[in-house]
Amino acid sequence: MSEHIVSSYDTDLQNLRRSIAEMGGIAEKMMADAGTALVRRDASLAQAIIAADQRLDVLQREIEEKAILLIARRQPMAIDLRETISAIRVSGDLERIGDLAKNIAKRVVAISDQMQPQKIVLGVQHMSELVQEQLKDVLDAYATQDVKAARDVWERDGGIDALYTSLFRELLTYMMEDPRNISFCTHLLFCAKNVERIGDHTTNIAETIHYLVTGETLPTDRPKNDASNYATVSAGPGA
Amino acid sequence: MSEHIVSSYDTDLQNLRRSIAEMGGIAEKMMADAGTALVRRDASLAQAIIAADQRLDVLQREIEEKAILLIARRQPMAIDLRETISAIRVSGDLERIGDLAKNIAKRVVAISDQMQPQKIVLGVQHMSELVQEQLKDVLDAYATQDVKAARDVWERDGGIDALYTSLFRELLTYMMEDPRNISFCTHLLFCAKNVERIGDHTTNIAETIHYLVTGETLPTDRPKNDASNYATVSAGPGA
Numbered sequence: 001m002s003e004h005i006v007s008s009y010d011t012d013l014q015n016l017r018r019s020i021a022e023m024g025g026i027a028e029k030m031m032a033d034a035g036t037a038l039v040r041r042d043a044s045l046a047q048a049i050i051a052a053d054q055r056l057d058v059l060q061r062e063i064e065e066k067a068i069l070l071i072a073r074r075q076p077m078a079i080d081l082r083e084t085i086s087a088i089r090v091s092g093d094l095e096r097i098g099d100l101a102k103n104i105a106k107r108v109v110a111i112s113d114q115m116q117p118q119k120i121v122l123g124v125q126h127m128s129e130l131v132q133e134q135l136k137d138v139l140d141a142y143a144t145q146d147v148k149a150a151r152d153v154w155e156r157d158g159g160i161d162a163l164y165t166s167l168f169r170e171l172l173t174y175m176m177e178d179p180r181n182i183s184f185c186t187h188l189l190f191c192a193k194n195v196e197r198i199g200d201h202t203t204n205i206a207e208t209i210h211y212l213v214t215g216e217t218l219p220t221d222r223p224k225n226d227a228s229n230y231a232t233v234s235a236g237p238g239a
Numbered sequence: 240m241s242e243h244i245v246s247s248y249d250t251d252l253q254n255l256r257r258s259i260a261e262m263g264g265i266a267e268k269m270m271a272d273a274g275t276a277l278v279r280r281d282a283s284l285a286q287a288i289i290a291a292d293q294r295l296d297v298l299q300r301e302i303e304e305k306a307i308l309l310i311a312r313r314q315p316m317a318i319d320l321r322e323t324i325s326a327i328r329v330s331g332d333l334e335r336i337g338d339l340a341k342n343i344a345k346r347v348v349a350i351s352d353q354m355q356p357q358k359i360v361l362g363v364q365h366m367s368e369l370v371q372e373q374l375k376d377v378l379d380a381y382a383t384q385d386v387k388a389a390r391d392v393w394e395r396d397g398g399i400d401a402l403y404t405s406l407f408r409e410l411l412t413y414m415m416e417d418p419r420n421i422s423f424c425t426h427l428l429f430c431a432k433n434v435e436r437i438g439d440h441t442t443n444i445a446e447t448i449h450y451l452v453t454g455e456t457l458p459t460d461r462p463k464n465d466a467s468n469y470a471t472v473s474a475g476p477g478a
Binding site for chain 2: 061068071072073075076081085092103106107109110111114172175176179182183184186187189190193217229230231232
């Protein structure tokens with residue numbers, strides 16, 4: 001293989017890395033803005049988030065196309081093949097994170113005129129901040145190929161799932177206390193679910209980093225504490 | 240290229256097709272069973288759905304690995320490359336459909352002891368039947384590479400999104416009428432959302448079929464009628 005081919009192959013990989021970094025930056029900002037828009041019920045910030053999602057979609061398609069062409073043309077082996085496959089996977093997760101942040105933004109638009117007590121959104125805000133940190137950490141771990149940091153993110157996801165379950169119960173309780181909260185809290189429930197799923201995608205990225213660096217796959221039974229699928233709350237006698 | 244290589248390449252592609260067909264069959268059954276389990280509040284059927292999901296996960300990983308090896312080793316061109324890429328995409332969508340059906344099953348377990356009036360689940364049942372039909376049609380279209388049938392599925396998705404929005408409002412109304420419905424209807428809302436997202440994945444598969452057969456990408460602005468993100472229902476004076 002000539003020097004020329006090797007170096008243009010490196011350029012291809014660097015381009016992929018750059019595009020992933022751009023996607024990561026956009027997804028992080030969308031997620032942070034979605035949290036802020038929700039807390040402030042800021043419809044115009046929400047509209048900006050919705051608009052930002054398009055660029056993510058374009059980048060994801062580009063990365064997938066480039067990565068597959070790269071595999072077909074250059075037949076990378078071992079670590080280079082894994083890096084190319086990882087780029088496809090991570091771009092897919094970042095695109096989904098953008099979709100989920102966009103969905104939160106749409107719900108902010110829906111509830112922007114509702115004046116429920118601020119305490120009701122505190123739980124979602126807290127969860128959203130934790131997941132933002134997860135996303136930041138996993139993107140740093142991807143950029144530096146830090147498998148230990150990735151594993152740390154992977155292990156922290158269980159805590160977020162547990163938080164979601166308790167938030168689920170809390171929001172149901174607000175709904176039972178006062179029917180005027182039902183519409184608002186339902187949107188918050190879906191926002192919380194979206195944040196939890198963003199957490200799942202950061203965990204996917206952590207798994208991809210582990211595969212990229214070690215060539216091995218993490219066990220499929222990752223730490224899951226999401227019992228909300230099974231959670232119910234009974235309307236008390238006063239409801 | 241020797242006869243031998245060509246024919247073993249065909250075998251690779253046929254293996255991919257067979258695995259996709261197996262995944263399709265499992266996903267269809269999981270989705271149909273989820274609808275039945277929900278209507279009957281049948282916790283043991285729900286447990287069977289949860290168990291079935293593992294096989295889908297295994298198949299998806301296998302398809303992805305095989306497809307990427309195939310691209311790297313045989314450098315397929317044009318239609319063969321598109322079929323290999325399509326196998327990766329479709330298996331990803333089918334794996335997600337399985338996850339969503341599994342999530343419905345978990346919620347059936349949660350609400351299996353609740354005796355709400357049957358009319359409350361009718362809307363979700365109806366929507367679930369429509370999406371089952373979409374899934375069946377899109378899998379047939381994939382097997383026969385029928386781009387017209389795929390486009391038909393793609394265009395029908397807007398109707399399902401519109402149905403979901405009206406169902407969202409209906410379930411909020413049941414919650415406001417009687418707080419004892421809140422927990423049950425919240426799970427139903429998430430079930431309906433899962434069904435709607437299964438619909439989105441059938442639409443993704445339709446888009447993949449279009450790309451596979453024509454080499455062209457459908458416009459990104461597919462018929463979307465999901466206004467539920469923006470929907471709110473006010474608690475009336477009697478609530």
